[in-house]
Amino acid sequence: MRRVMHGYIRAVDAVNYRIGRIAMYGIFVLMGILLWSSISKAFFLPSLWTLEMAQFVMVGYYILGGPYSLQLGSNVRMDLLYGEWSIRKKAWFDLFTVLMLIFYLCVLLYGAVSSTAYSLGYWGTEPFSYLGGVVIGTEEIGRMERASTSWRPYLWPIKGVMVIGFFLMLLQCTSELCKDILRIKGETI
Template identity: 30%
Template sequence: MLIALARWLDRVSGTAGAIAAWLVIPLIIASCYEVFSRYVLGQPTLWAYEVGYMVMATHFLIGLAYTLREGEHVRVDIFYRRASRKKQALIDAFTYVVLLLPLSLWLSLGLAEKVAKAYESQERSGMSAFNPVIWPFRAVMGAAFVLLALQGLAELIRCYRVLTDRALPDKNR
């Protein structure tokens, strides 16, 4: 049951990772169009800067869960890689329970409040003449931290399985 949940969460993170990867294309298009418009046409866009930072932040944040799934987040592994698999699972579980899950849930809840307030007031970015409403971007940020928490839960399930001697081979994560 738990491993089925972990695998489903892995698929969700994999889908989020694919979405994050494809977000590079609109980012490149917006950047290239801005350069063309500014230097060839002599008329910079009003929207490219804000679209660029929003797409880049979305790319980065949505990719967090996928990166955790793949075990590619930065870690200080001077001692970690020398530890047994059970000790690694214990370190990981501690990190997920004490840091990752509380922090990602705290950020998600805080962003949910900000989304609601921004939606009610129709708050705008205020960073350019384009000046889009900001709540959809904040909603994506909150969703990204929810995805990170869910992937953290999947990893915690794996740690539990390692600690109880029921781990699957790595290829069957």
Template identity: 25%
Template structure:
């Protein structure tokens, strides 16, 4: 079990890096969106490419952050019902949900999305919009995002089993600490301090 917990920590470290990098995409997307709106209203000019880049970034944020959200226990739960369960019952629900719902769905999406990405890459597919972007990078986000989600699902499964064996603390316990937004604000402050 210790080897599996080591694997789980490695997956968590990867997920943490991807999640924290993805947070920066929110800032980039916001800046692009604001500039795009300013140029559209101030100069009566718009570009499909700039609109599509916003969509691509939104897709990246959503898909690449799924595993991070799972790791941080921030996914949607029905707290009115689950709030009455013991930590052990939560662990069992998570194990069953991972094995019978999360894993089959994520593997199916990964399996079905890979050929779509390969086809888009081989044909150098472009958006049908005038001035649109190439499509394969955003098509690649689907299998990558679901691949990361599968990895994190494995990590969460390992943690739930280890918890049931009494080897680790409750993985469903909410971590008290700064939110992702607070962490981003702190990183921006550090960047500014280094630049000065």
């Protein structure tokens, strides 16, 4: 079992490390969009797409970088008591908090999947109505969701990024859970 946990930790950490390193460059994309927004407002007609595109890039940057941040341990902690605890006591506390985070991420992932299904034109009540290729509920295909602004972009791409980001964060949390279990058993990671 320990070998499986170590393999899972290595695989998830490697995927999130690479995606996180790529997502770091999203800040430069964001800066480019905001620079173009400033230039176009000062010298040309203002671009309609810059504000929303900057928001979309920021969402991708934040959500895809979250698992990488969690992996590095760069999330904010209250170090008043935690810093003085032993590694094993920290692992017990982290195990409890990561279980709460996993529950929260499952709720977020469910909502993100249903919202993405809605934005792709599925107007049913359950996004997971297909089980093994069998239709459980009724399906109604509508038109794809667009933003209500003057630019009117489709919303499914950013909602898809949110689904991927929440899923990667869930994988990283289970990796952290495995690390905590191994630390409690006295292993070094």
